[in-house]
Structure formats: structure tokens, C-alpha cells
Amino acid sequence: MKKLIYSFLFLGAITALGGCKEDSYEDLIPEQYDKILYLKTYGQQTIELFDDGSQVDYSLTVVKTGSNPAATAQAQVKIMSQAEVDKDARYQGNNYKVLSSACYTYKSEPLELTSADAYKQVKMKLSPAKILEEIAETKDENPNYVYIIPFRLSSPNDQVNQDKKDLILKLNVTKLSIYFKKGSQMVNLNTVTGDEWAFEAGMAMVSGVQNTWNFTAQIEVDRSDEALNAYNTANGTAYLMTPEAAIVNINEGVFEAGNNEAAAAIRIRRAGLAKGYTYLVPLKLKPITEIETISVSEKLHYIILEYPLDPEADRIELTTESFFDVYGWHISNDYGNLIDNNNETHFETQYWAITGNTTYGTPLDVRIGKEVHSVMFEYITRGGGNTNPQDISLWASNDDEVTTNSESARWFKLGDVSGVPARYEAHKKYSSKVFVSSQPFKYIRIAVKTGNEPVDGTGTAGGCWGMAELKIWAN
Template structure:
């Protein structure tokens, strides 16, 4: 039979291999006896001269052969025997003799029955491997602008797993990339609480399902990440990846706002021009009319360059105490102006504070947006409000 590769693993267990012995001949009811024997040094030298392959025999401390004598009765045509290779002994042997090729040379012999001389030799050639556990893919970016999003994370081995085992994953906050923010626990669910299951006979783990449930915080242009690091397995001796798996959740694209896209029905003539909403300086601000009367609720209007169906927005308050929006009606221009959402609650009043809206969805694309302030911390519409910066996101 020749050389057979015998892979051992640094997991604290020995390698067990089954050898099958077949009984041949014209009479299937005949009796036969044979024995699995390890070649002597002279026999191994003769084998090397015959085949051109030279091996060093494993010492007797490196293996056992279960029931080496094989007796066939008239009802059996084959038998199996287990050969156990001692991983720890062989690992030390290979490390101490890096240039040598070791093998366990087993020959089938019989004192009274004939043995097929072309199929009576097996050389188990061991190698000790470190099981390297890895991610099926090293990173993944998900678009969460449409709302709830699912991802199935799998781990993989470079070989078919001979074990049932589990691995554990944990959030590694030290691995958050520069410029990214950690997805809060309220925004996702992960099956198995980070436990990953491998089943014997598979190269790939059972999936860990990550469900992202984005609120507005994931829809305002941040790079939101879950850095998941493998921290251990139920089988010792496995090598874990040095780098974590990075799951990135990208929300709506930021829509660049230009001055020509902005307008208002209530510009205060003495301060706060609307262009200051998008100048990137929170020290400047937009202020709606207080020195002149405007009979309808004050609003900011945005003319989009391309229609969208989903949006979120964020604003930063002016660094003072009054005129802070507390209720905003969001209108979208489709065939006509339609109310998309009325936002109440959660709008901060502190100087320089920031508000991020929820996702706002329309069944039809809209080309213009109005943010109509219905209430502030100082009164109800029509009344003035102010904002330092405004950001829009959408698809």
C-alpha cells in the first residue's frame, strides 16, 4: 500500500488510524492467520533500496498496535486494527530531528498463509499540525440603511474537523479602528452569546447569527463596528487568529448640503443666515425670525439634487439656552407635500447638544424636505428656533 500521511494535532490527544486487512483466495471459507509487524532496521533498509525512499523508524515508545495478530474464520473476509501514534512523543522527535523523515513501517506477515507481496507494507508518515482556526472571511460591511439586517459569521479550519468542539468570541474594544464607533449592545443581537460550534466532519462552523437592529445612531454616517475576537476553544492547542473579525455597519450616505439647496420661510434679518447651518463651525448658527412676524410655523427647506425614499438627519444646537426644537414635522415633496413623520421627544436643549433623528421612510421618492419646527423649549409654532449645524443622510 505504501506511504500513508498521518496527521496529528497539537490538541493533547493521540492519533488513531484504522488499517484494514483483506482475506483473498479462491475459497472464501478458508481459515487464515497473519500478523501486523513493524519492520526491523534491516527490513527498512531493504525497503529503501527497493523503493528509493529512506525513512527513520519510529521508536516503540511512539506507537501501539491493537491486537496485531489477525485470525480469519470462514465467515469473515476482512478485519481492522487500530494503530495509535503518540502525538507528544512524535512531536518532540520531529522537533529534535528536523532533517529526518520518520515513519512507522508496518508489514503484514504470516507463517503459514501466503501474503500479497505488493500490498503487505504500510508506512504511516506522521506530521504534527497546529490546528489554525480562522474566520470564513476576515471582515464584512453591511448596509443597514434599510433597517434590520442579518449576517451569519462562520469560522473555518484548514481541514475537516475530527472533533466536536466550541469556540468563544468576545467584543474587543481595543480593536475599534480609528474613526469608527462601537455598535452599542441595544443595536444588535448575537446568537449563542458568542459561542461558535464546530461539528465533527466539517471544515466550517455552524453559523453565529448577528442581527443588527439599527436606530438613528447607525444611520447618520458613522462607521459603526463590532470587533469580534476569538478568545478560546474547548480543545486546547489551537492557534487563534491574531486579528479580530470586524463587522462594519454603514448607514445612510451623507448628502452634502450646499447653500443653494437651503431655504427658509422665516429668516431672521438681523442674525443667523441660513448658510451658517452648513459651514462646519458650531460657533455660527441659523436663526429663524424673531424681529419680524411670520404667521406660519418656521421651517428649513432642502431641495435635493436626487430624489430619495429614506432619510435621517442630525443637528447641533446653538451654544445658548433658547430656541431649541422640541417637535419637528418632516414633510417630503412627492407629487405634493406629504407629512412623512412628526418627531417628538429626545431632542436636547443644552448648548451645543446634538440630536440624531430616527429613520424616516416614504413609499414614494421625494425631491424636497421641510423640517417644520412645531415646538421649542420656549413655545409653540409659530415661534423662532436656532441651530448651529445641520447634516442630512439618505438613500
């Protein structure tokens, strides 16, 4: 009997609801839900902050709804502690780190929502500088920390929507700074005209912020060994620092309010550079003195100045008179074979006598015809390749004595020659690196210690070396 009565009551309730089409939604909310409170922004929110030295305003909105919009309500928004966040199962495993009250200004006070209030805001001030400090102090504890300010809405008397009562505010703070737009630029000085050039280094404000300041950004050449070595090590190069004598002047970049980009410039003169080198100009940003809150990136901008020997202008016109033999170890009339553009002919040292010494082997000496500081050479191996030169070093001199005195000590070493073709590699072209010297020179010695066997005075009478063609560039 009771089941039957309950069924009739249930059907009556459905009939009553079905007949209320003109009633508002609020009228259908049970009386105990005449007012419901929730956060307009809830769940998670990430905001990007920039540390320009000022505080940032932030506000949350508490919304009142329900069946009786005219009802009053009380609410409070507090910031949860680290312990509360850690205890809440919903937030466990997220590496949340609650920022301390030093990072913001906020007072949790009761909110009174009157009959006229559909919502009410609570306000706070965030301090990006303090947030950055706290991150720096605690990041070593856990590099995966997610820094947050966790809000929770509550009410002593009124209903709170449980799905919309919390806000996890995630904070990403970027230091206001400027940086070089590009990491490097490369210029071949043989392709540019004139004796001086201006190279620009573009700079920009960190993305996401609009520049509202007028200030200048200065650059300077970082002449430290660390800057040069770090680049060469990272890139497998052996570039040289650009000499101070090559720097004419440096102009600062000017940032104007509303413009997030600027360019500084450095002027370089050809006269301070020597051909055959590749120079590095590591530029760094100097601290901004006008606005202390704008920092500068530590990343450098590299200008790479390639100054190779010119394949036409710097080629030495060799003749048979360019070569000389103070030891008498060469074969007469073979010099012409080195410059006849014929790979089927070749130059060769004597193979019927023991030649050479332990310092220079059996060398090929060449007159450059002018004072130079850099040199490179290219040769083609002879047919068969059985006497290809090995164990080669390059020497230089600026003293005429070396053309007549085999005992002269006026030679200085430019360096060892590496990567040459192996024995029996026929008609193989080899190009040396550019050898450079701070001392001028007008003679070079291609010192060869091994051919088909040692030619340094320790071999047999059958030892010799040879090549088909030779070219030299110098400046």
C-alpha cells in the first residue's frame, strides 16, 4: 500500500514540473540552493609575468547565483598552504610549490555580497621580482617544481559549488631583457669592396612584452680567451681574435618606446687584417645603465670574417727561376715540369744518390717574389704515385742568404703539412691549409722527409720523391 502511495506522489511531482514551462530556471532550484557561490575562473590558470621592477595587479571574481538572486551571501577566498595542497588528492604528484606571502600582497577578508551584488572581486598585487628570487632560492630542491598560488573559496553559511571553488594560479616569470637576434654572421672579405665596413648586430626585447622605455644598448668586443676558445671548441675551428687595430669604432643601439628592436654597429678596417686568416669578433651586450630592471642576455653575437687568399689575385706566377737548390739534390731541368699544366710530366729528386738531412729531408725551395705573411700551396701527384711526398713540413725565410747558403739558420717553421695523398695515389690533387706568420717572408721551403722511402739522409741511393704540378698562393 505504501509503495502505491509513493508512486502516485512521484507521478504527481513529475506532472507538476511538466506544467511549469513559464517558470524561470531559478524557480526550479530547491529552496536550500537559493544562493550558490563559485569562482568565475577556477581549475588552473597560467599567467606570464615580466619583471620590470613593478608589481602586477591580479583579481579573482566570486560569483553569486541561485534561485534567489536578491539574497545576501558571505564568502571568503583564502590562499591554501603547502600542507593543504599536498594533502589534497587532486593535487598530488604535480610538483606544486606554493609561493610564500613575500611574493604577493593579499589580505583574505570576508566578502559581503548584498542583494544588489551578482559578483564581487578580490584583488592582490604580485611581485615578479620576489617570485624570481624565491624560484632561484628553491629550484635546487626540485628542478621540476611548478610554482603556484592556490586559492580556495569558502562560506560560513552559504552553498559553494565544489567543482568551482579552487583556482591553481601558475606563474611564469620572465626577466625583462634584451638579446641578440642572431647568433652569428659570416662575411667573406674578398667579396666586399672598400677598405672599411660596418656590420650591424640586431637586438630585440624579450618576446611577450611591449617596450615602453627609451634607452640605449651598448656592445663591446669580448676579447677574453674564454670567448674565443669556447667558440673554436664548440665549432671545431681555429679562428683568430680580430686585432684591436682593425676596429674603427662601435655604435650603440637605440631602443625607442613602442619599438622592440634596435641595431648596434661595429666598423672594421681592412688594413688591420692579414689575408689567410679567419677572424672572430665576439660581441657582448653591456649592462643597461639607464633602466636597471632591464637585463642583458649573456649570449654573444659572433661576426666571422673570412679573409682567404684570392684564387686569382694572390696566385704566384711561378717560373723555372722561382726554384733553387742549395744542396744539389734535384734533377736538372725538372722544374719546368711543375708548371707546364701537364700531369703526365713530373719533377723528381735524385734517385741515384742518398739525399736529405734530418731537419729538412730533401726540400723544394721557392722564391715568392715579394714579402708576404700567408701562403698555401697545391700539388698534383705524379703518374703511378710511387714517389708521392710524405712527412712534409713548411718553412719560411725573409733572408736572401738562404738562396746560396745550405747551412743557413735563417729558416723558421710555419707548420706541418697533413692529410697528403698516400703513396701510389696517382694524379691526386692536394690543397694545403693557409699557413700564416706575423713575420714577413719571401722564400718558402717545402721540406719532404719521405718519398718512396726516407729521403732524410737515412735512406738508400734509390730514395726520391716527386710531383706532377705545383701552385702557390701568397699575400
